Amino acid sequence: MNFAVITFPGSNCDMDLYHAIKEGINQEVNLVSYKEKSLEGYDGILIPGGFSYGDYLRSGAIASHAPIIDEVIRLANQGKPVLGICNGFQILTEIGLLPGTLTNNRQNRFICEQVGLTVENNKTLFTSKYDFKEKITIPIAHGEGRYYCDSETLHGLNENNQIVFRYDSDVNGSVDRIAGITNKQKNVLGMMPHPERAIENILGSADGLNLFKSMLETQKSEVQ
Amino acid sequence: MSEPTPIQIKEDKIYKTWGLSEAEYSFISEKILGRLPNYTETGLYSVMWSEHCSYKNSKKVLRKLPNDSSRVLAGPGEDAGIIDIGDDQAVVFKAESHNHPSAVEPYQGAATGVGGIIRDIFSMGATPIALLNSLKFGSLDNNQTKHLVKEVVAGIGGYGNCIGIPTIGGEISFEKCYEKNPLVNAMCIGLLDNTQFKHGQASGNNNLIVYVGSTTGRDGIHGATFASDEFSNKKKKQRSAVQVGNPFIEKLLMDACVEIIQEHSDWILGVQDMGAAGLVSSTAEMASKTKSGLMLNLDNVPQREKGMTAYEMMLSESQERMVLCIKPEFEKNVLNFFDEYNLDAVTIGKVTSDKQYKIFHEGKLVVDIPVDSLTDEVPEYDHHGIKPKRISEDREQFDPQIASFKESWLNVLSSPTIASKRYLYETYDSQVKSNTVVRPGSDAGVVRIRGTKKAIASTNDSNSRYVYVDPYIGGQVTVLEAARNIVSTGGIPVGITDCLNYGNPEDPEIFWELDQSVQGIADVCKHLDVPVISGNVSLYNEFNKEAIYPSPMIGMVGLIEDISNITTSAFKKSGDLIYLLGSTGNDFNGSEIQNQLLGRVEGRLNEIDLNAEKKNQEIVLDAIQKHLIKSCHDLSEGGLVAALSESAFDNNLGFNIQTTLTSKQMFSETQSRYLITVDSKNKESIEDLFNDNFECLGFVTNDSTFSIQTADENLDIELSEALDNWKEAIPCLMN
Amino acid sequence: MILVKVYVMLKDSVVDVQGEAIKDATHTMSYENVSEVRMGKYFEIKFDNNSNDLEKDVDEICDGLLANPNIESYRYEIVGDIQ
Amino acid sequence: MILVKVYVMLKDSVVDVQGEAIKDATHTMSYENVSEVRMGKYFEIKFDNNSNDLEKDVDEICDGLLANPNIESYRYEIVGDIQ
Numbered sequence A: 001m002n003f004a005v006i007t008f009p010g011s012n013c014d015m016d017l018y019h020a021i022k023e024g025i026n027q028e029v030n031l032v033s034y035k036e037k038s039l040e041g042y043d044g045i046l047i048p049g050g051f052s053y054g055d056y057l058r059s060g061a062i063a064s065h066a067p068i069i070d071e072v073i074r075l076a077n078q079g080k081p082v083l084g085i086c087n088g089f090q091i092l093t094e095i096g097l098l099p100g101t102l103t104n105n106r107q108n109r110f111i112c113e114q115v116g117l118t119v120e121n122n123k124t125l126f127t128s129k130y131d132f133k134e135k136i137t138i139p140i141a142h143g144e145g146r147y148y149c150d151s152e153t154l155h156g157l158n159e160n161n162q163i164v165f166r167y168d169s170d171v172n173g174s175v176d177r178i179a180g181i182t183n184k185q186k187n188v189l190g191m192m193p194h195p196e197r198a199i200e201n202i203l204g205s206a207d208g209l210n211l212f213k214s215m216l217e218t219q220k221s222e223v224q
Numbered sequence B: 001m002s003e004p005t006p007i008q009i010k011e012d013k014i015y016k017t018w019g020l021s022e023a024e025y026s027f028i029s030e031k032i033l034g035r036l037p038n039y040t041e042t043g044l045y046s047v048m049w050s051e052h053c054s055y056k057n058s059k060k061v062l063r064k065l066p067n068d069s070s071r072v073l074a075g076p077g078e079d080a081g082i083i084d085i086g087d088d089q090a091v092v093f094k095a096e097s098h099n100h101p102s103a104v105e106p107y108q109g110a111a112t113g114v115g116g117i118i119r120d121i122f123s124m125g126a127t128p129i130a131l132l133n134s135l136k137f138g139s140l141d142n143n144q145t146k147h148l149v150k151e152v153v154a155g156i157g158g159y160g161n162c163i164g165i166p167t168i169g170g171e172i173s174f175e176k177c178y179e180k181n182p183l184v185n186a187m188c189i190g191l192l193d194n195t196q197f198k199h200g201q202a203s204g205n206n207n208l209i210v211y212v213g214s215t216t217g218r219d220g221i222h223g224a225t226f227a228s229d230e231f232s233n234k235k236k237k238q239r240s241a242v243q244v245g246n247p248f249i250e251k252l253l254m255d256a257c258v259e260i261i262q263e264h265s266d267w268i269l270g271v272q273d274m275g276a277a278g279l280v281s282s283t284a285e286m287a288s289k290t291k292s293g294l295m296l297n298l299d300n301v302p303q304r305e306k307g308m309t310a311y312e313m314m315l316s317e318s319q320e321r322m323v324l325c326i327k328p329e330f331e332k333n334v335l336n337f338f339d340e341y342n343l344d345a346v347t348i349g350k351v352t353s354d355k356q357y358k359i360f361h362e363g364k365l366v367v368d369i370p371v372d373s374l375t376d377e378v379p380e381y382d383h384h385g386i387k388p389k390r391i392s393e394d395r396e397q398f399d400p401q402i403a404s405f406k407e408s409w410l411n412v413l414s415s416p417t418i419a420s421k422r423y424l425y426e427t428y429d430s431q432v433k434s435n436t437v438v439r440p441g442s443d444a445g446v447v448r449i450r451g452t453k454k455a456i457a458s459t460n461d462s463n464s465r466y467v468y469v470d471p472y473i474g475g476q477v478t479v480l481e482a483a484r485n486i487v488s489t490g491g492i493p494v495g496i497t498d499c500l501n502y503g504n505p506e507d508p509e510i511f512w513e514l515d516q517s518v519q520g521i522a523d524v525c526k527h528l529d530v531p532v533i534s535g536n537v538s539l540y541n542e543f544n545k546e547a548i549y550p551s552p553m554i555g556m557v558g559l560i561e562d563i564s565n566i567t568t569s570a571f572k573k574s575g576d577l578i579y580l581l582g583s584t585g586n587d588f589n590g591s592e593i594q595n596q597l598l599g600r601v602e603g604r605l606n607e608i609d610l611n612a613e614k615k616n617q618e619i620v621l622d623a624i625q626k627h628l629i630k631s632c633h634d635l636s637e638g639g640l641v642a643a644l645s646e647s648a649f650d651n652n653l654g655f656n657i658q659t660t661l662t663s664k665q666m667f668s669e670t671q672s673r674y675l676i677t678v679d680s681k682n683k684e685s686i687e688d689l690f691n692d693n694f695e696c697l698g699f700v701t702n703d704s705t706f707s708i709q710t711a712d713e714n715l716d717i718e719l720s721e722a723l724d725n726w727k728e729a730i731p732c733l734m735n
Numbered sequence C, D: 001m002i003l004v005k006v007y008v009m010l011k012d013s014v015v016d017v018q019g020e021a022i023k024d025a026t027h028t029m030s031y032e033n034v035s036e037v038r039m040g041k042y043f044e045i046k047f048d049n050n051s052n053d054l055e056k057d058v059d060e061i062c063d064g065l066l067a068n069p070n071i072e073s074y075r076y077e078i079v080g081d082i083q
């Protein structure tokens, strides 16, 4: 499987994601600049965490106008897997691939800690290797991670099983303790916690590894 | 408004308001120039000859510090020192203080402190891998201090989180003397391949000087002299010295500089960051190191404001700027290279052979002075020290009268200096880059080096109470505590950077504190064979003539040869045996318990047996390498009471101990001790290693209780009660 | 040159955590009579020359960039020619 | 109830990096005629009842809290009674 990690000026978890693919699941991966206009040949698109454009205006707002974005939207609409982590999640909501918005944590401070999550849907291409309701530990590191959407949208998310990860406790004031959601088609996942920082026990947890393994396994089964 | 003429500067003694003394001024005009310096030139001398840039008051003292070992590739003198860690790799590290800017403007002061120290590291071509910080504030009992804490912590996090370098450790303490003069020290560690090492130098006639990064504005003018000046209520106008940091630009600058040094070393001869005293300091240092001259044309400098004078441009401390010395044939390549990163790069001058520093502005030659005179001809002052009266002669120890053992235990845990700082450091991204193995909360922070079995441990320590009561021994303790933090984690101490924070050195008592404590640091460094490879001096930390405690901060780096040796302070499982390595005496002077019971610290410290200290370090490292140890925590402030509790909290475990020590001695802060847990099956092997110098205190439990039996009483404390006191103290005080 | 002033505020349904923190801080400053603070963004945008349909342009810039319609609303004033 | 509207802007001497990035983004959205964007903060503060010296109170809140006098300047309007 060949992955693209999209880098914007100010992305800072791009190499973490790169290593997660290279060392975690042993697949091809390239860093692709925000200036590019084509993602031809890639089977998976990864949007990393960090502070694209210094989080100016709103996190993700300026990145959403970068040249590469049209292509990301095109591939997402084709059904290719697209994963946005942290700042990547913020960008995916800004460009409308995912509903809702991420805004300031309830505590109004940046928080970096290990948090407990529950896998709420293991029937997606990102979570097939997890058990339903599995408890996992993944770190968060964000200042604007409070997920917000209106009640109608929330209703839709629940109806369509789009909520994939929930925090076990109220870590940042997110609606319904939402930590990660997919689009309706379930090929686009956005999540605030960092699975790419949790792929080796020495770093405190390896619970994030199954997310990348799930993507790989799904792709293999589709190819067959 | 026109600038004062040279005559006016002399007659109205304008130079004095910039910090130049009369003697210095006449030396410049009579001995160096043979004429009166103009306004811009006087400005250049005043910043370059300030303590902050020249170390004129502290150089003599700094020479005491050993700066060599078999691992040192570069010592003080460069932007940062370099230590060989084998396999063709090296670590580069340095600490920097940003005390005065943070007092005036806490968020930006702290943020630009972090930004500045990061530039020192990547200007060496090293990739920054970790940040640490040491913070000191007044007591947390008033809104002003709370505001300072909140803003400083936010500034540190704001910069480090955005640029994407993990903050892996630090320390925070609270003491009345820092109320108006907080200390903000930041440290950065970078990783380097030896061969890529770039000196910050400008050499070779006609080589070009290139400016890269943010535009130059009027911010921070005279920041360097400001940092070397005492504070008082009157100087409100110092507000103009504020610099604003932009971590986003710095990230671009960092990535670009590391890449150009590593990939295109044939294009460039030197790289230097613009820190204190901006353009003048960076370019003059570059030139003087190679005995060349330099010509700059200020009209080419990217400017943010209209009508800036030469004086303003040369002294501006606008952030996120670098200078490079490059070969002329690669000018286009270099400028295009930075353009790809959306960074402004322009050629502003060239290297000359006449050893003169020549600045042109609007077509006119506005500065024409010998380069050397800015950097090498600075007078060096030899101050005279007098022992302060408060420092007594006898070493009789304070005798703590402990009314309630339990109450005192809980009070120690909730004392802001000992209580958990998590509420503050959890706002720092400690994990970005996915290399952090030990996050803040244990003894030293640890990052592994990807692709190798190695890891780097680092800690920031300073116990200014000890230095205050006994500068020489206090200085020793500071290094020893740092070393124990490294050793507890499984690391071998390999090098030190420091920030020496003191009051006005022209006061003989303060100079004595500086001199004695540096002597203590130096003696321990020599004994442990740990060199001081970089550092920073911050003097004049006073407010309305009240000096801070003498506060040397030690940033130590340790090498962990194999990541399987990494050890943390947390108890791991019930049933494990708890050992105290090292003997406990009555050491109460300068301690937490003395401060709590007396409301102040006093009395001399007991002398330290450096051989015993070194031996215990070796024993711990040996035991760790033999994988006999489950957890290890060094003892420092709060003695056994703090160490036992902290080790229990992380995994919500209890303990059951029975000791020959008295309840009082549980609070004693004797040096050279470690709290260690061991699987019971290893009892014999570990006791062999410990060789008599230990006490087996008891064992770890999972019944959520601390059960303590001392020589004089029994005590049970609920884990939850102890934890609450420790964990909630700081959030409670902050809100 | 035309100056446009844009105001972006969180919708009432979204908790304004910054506004709340500021309100609390005014109380510690002992301005107990502050009953609400809401924090928004303010922009001054200069347009070189009038476009065919300035209002449409400004609406698009606000919708597409300055405000996030999920959580924010905006209003603006066209101040007119400023020389 | 009294409503006060406060505007906080960076001083001219401080680069408005956000404003510049926003300007660039409007250009990629092909509004080439945007020549300058400056970004500031906007606050709506409600006071329960009039104080003796509302202007003094607002000034103190602005100086001590809403604006960072080192790098920002502010202005405000007292909108008056809003029931």
Ligand SMILES: Nc1ncnc2c1ncn2[C@@H]1O[C@H](COP(=O)(O)OP(=O)(O)O)[C@@H](O)[C@H]1O
Pocket (backbone or CB within 6 Å): B132, B133, B134, B135, B167, B168, B169, B170, B171, B172, B418, B421, B425, B428, B439, B440, B441, B442, B443, B444, B445, B460, B461, B485, B636, B637
């Ligand atoms: N400003 C800070 N930044 C990051 N980590 C901090 C800070 N202050 C304290 N810590 C962390 O909290 C833990 C306890 O600190 P401290 O009590 O100073 O340890 P020690 O006494 O072992 O030196 C350490 O892991 C330290 O790194």
Ligand SMILES: [Mg+2]
Pocket (backbone or CB within 6 Å): B442, B443, B444, B484, B485, B633, B634, B635, B636
């Ligand atoms: Mg320790």
